[in-house]
Amino acid sequence: MSDPTDSLPAQPATEPPRKRAGLLRSSLIFSGLTLVSRFAGLARDLVITARLGASSGPAADAYYTALSFPNLFRRIFAEGAFSAAFIPSYTKSLAANGEEKADILAAEALAALAAITLVICVAAQLAMPWLMYGINPGYASDPVKFKLAIVLTQISMPYLPCMAITALLSGVLNAHGRFILSGAAPIVLNLVMLAAVLPAHGANNAAFAATWAIVAAGIAQAALLWWGCWKTGARIKLRWPSLTADVKALIALAVPGAIAASATQINVFVSQSLVSLTHTNGPRSWLNIADRFYQLPLGLVGVAIGVALLPRLAASLQADDKADVQATTDQAFVFGLALTLPAAAALVAMPLFLIDGLYTRGDFTFVDAEQTAKALLFYGIGTPAFVLARIMNPIFFARGDTKSPMRFALISVAVNILAGVALFKLIGFQGIAAATALASWINVGQMAWALNRKGIYHPSAKAIGKILRVFAASAGMAVVLMVLNYYRLPIIEALKGVAFHKFGAKEIAVIGAGLIGMATYPLFLLGFGGVTLAEIRTVLRRRKA
Template identity: 40%
Template sequence: MALGRSMLTVGGFTGISRILGFVRDILIAAVIGAGPVADAFFVAFKLPNLFRRIFAEGAFNAAFVPIFSRKLEQDGEDEAQTFARQVFATLAVVLVVLSILAMAFMPWVTLVLAPGFLLEEGASASYAELGDLIVRHLSDPTGVSEKFDLAVSLGVITFPYLFFMSLVALLSGVLNALRRFAAAAAAPVVLNLCFIVALAGVMPFFEDKGLVMSWTVVVAGVAQLALLVVACHRAKFLVLPSRPSFSKDMRTLLKRMGPGVLSAGAMQINVQIGTLIASLQASAVSYLYYADRVYQLPLGLIGVAFGIVLLPELSRRLAASDETGANTTLNRGIEMAMALTLPATAALIAMPWAIVVVLFEHGQFSREASDATAAALMAYSAGLPAFVLMKLLQPAFFARHDTVTPFRMALLSIVLNIVLSFILFQKLGHIGIALATTVSSWVNVLALYIVLRNRGHYRVDARLIWRLPKIIAASLVMASALWAGKRWLLPFLNGPLLEKALALAVLVAGGLVIYGLLATLIGAVQLRDLKGLLRRS
């Protein structure tokens, strides 16, 4: 399958999922807003979702796909299938044990994830005062705040989602290595559909909104796993569980997954650190969540989609000793990704408030929440190109069976993020957390690029050098036009919902037209190249 067509397949389904995700988050914002119930649910969902992203888009995928691809190329489907079944069985046993332990110790897990929830709603404390409160809680766990208790209860319900989604990650890796990208890319659509049905059809009949949303997470996990099992069956590649086995390939997989947890999941770990610190500020967890959901749309459409497709493509080219083809593939992937990411970044920085107001300011979501979320979105958006580039550069290491080097770079990023988050949170509140994530991600990308270049594993070619400045120029012109248009349409953005939506639609459509025409005119993007890429195998 052509690289470009594969990216369109993954990106298309990811786009559908993210659009449905917006519908989901609009409903969540309208139903529970940015208060204590929202904070508790987002933290309860954060831990299994963190593991989902690290496994599905990170450590497991990075370690499993190159080994599985090599077996397909060199040993045939039977050996590859045997390996996949061994991994399935071993992973299932580990996940059952992990889930039981996490659910049993959820109060301590919640204390690590959101220590600020020990504070009463609206209260604040210094780091020293919070430390004293944690010590008192460990000696006497009674009398904690309602939000902390709620987060613990919801966390017990949502954690089994990790079990289902890790197995989904395994089956997705199998299908991606077989170059069958559609089902794995469509799996997140199921999650969002389950939420939409629950919020619109089930929620009105229950008072405990957090409980409904938490059980929806579990139901969605079961449904996603069922979808992938059916897809593997249709591909005539049944991954049925066998006896757990620690074969040589299994030990290699586990060895590579260790450093891969940090290297591929650095951004997610940084976000989790931000959540921990944000729990010290009332509603900050919610502000960061809603801002994260907005910039995750282009990140999912571009970064995640390109990264998923690049890893098996690079693995196969390198297995065939085609270094030149691997370098060209990575250059074209970066070129295509930046042609889409940079205008999206410019748009998010130019009009974050307009986007947040239209998407979320309904029901329980106030103007104050819109302002706070928009500020966080602008800070996150400055790091969007780095988030995407990370997804593209890391596969160049993983395809060479190197998870240690990205691990070291990720460790640097995480340490920097922790330091910056603590410092900037004192000055800027939740906005400082978003900025810390952005800065540390850019440092990670720079380190990855320098190592790849110094090792001779990546060379920026003349075409990318020629086109990247043109992409940047077209994006800046578009951003200027959007900023001016936002000021002109401000009365409509402060009006009724229909006027807001129409005003945002005009801005988005206008930005697309301006960027598209200018990028084509100055040669930043050429249609014949895109058509040729889609035909190239």
């Protein structure tokens, strides 16, 4: 692994360190490592679903409950809240007071965050038998699933304080313009879980192995980021938690920021709780597997750009560089949609093709694939909104405004609950996924309206033109993929006829369809003028100071 301090050239002391790399280059570094993580995660998921199945028993639903509960708190209290509050504060302290004062702020924040998450962890473990009635009320009708979900979730909860520490240390590295280790940390989780599950036999044994691996990976991730900070020069020392003035200011920003930055995840968590009311094995697992697909563009694009955008905007606002704020934000939207819209188009154009080709094996049946595809279709519709929310939140956070996006998030959660119950009764469990997509678009619409009304940001004419061309290119690619999806079965049969049946004709077919989509989209993009060859070369070239 590369040394996090050797990726960028030294800069004059007067220049804020987070401006050492351009937004796109920082995003590409994070996205590239996230892509590696997603492939490792795909390998992990394929093994886990083959071991656990979905509707064949209680182990899968119980495991996904254990995975989602600490993940929700991680995104609320670690990645969402403290990133939104901490990075701008740390950035300002670094620029105004120097490394030593900034490191004291980081140490105080780390002590407070660790203490809060440890208390939540222990309290949740003790109260889990009662909490499970609220998390998944439908499980109560199945005593075996209910007990297994409680035990696995209790095991997984220590992942929360580990990831809280990791998220804060990642913010320190990002504020210094270092994105390699923070992007690589999720790879550790996937590899550790894969190593733990591979030798496991039986659904219950695999569920326990995967859950214990979550905790082991969390410890390894925190250690990796701690080492990275020291290599970068940040000296964040352990100390007892104390409510200093700076920590109180962070908490004041973090509470609304927690809700705002985690709107999508809260909506997904609520949806997964609602689906437990089906009182059958499978729906929770179907939603979780569909969730993995939109997490790919969300992680590669939304999270990557959001991670790079927040410290960049904070630095530009600190320097009162309005031109850079406009250019950077335009760049984030165009770049984000150029990568997100084709991904969403693929999820909508061929959901069953994707699920069946990748997951149907072992205890995961074709019926499971069909049900998962129904949810994936709606998640595909919501994917651009999921990503846009991660890009738009930093625009508020960099200005110290966490309350506005919090209000919008709360409205979207209310919409999700009401629409989820209504659509669940109307069209079944996939209606819950549809409600999540609807709520996310409402959240994004509110943020866009507020940014324009307050005069904070509205895209330039050039950016709007590029976004429209990106949309046209994505629609063209979607048509190609819909044709391939229509001929899915004949394609698979043809591959079986040329000896691919021994190696998995459906797997070869879905990989081939994906490669065709990846090949045609750039052609459409260039054809419609969404991007030029000169712009591609500029993005890939290191940005000079």
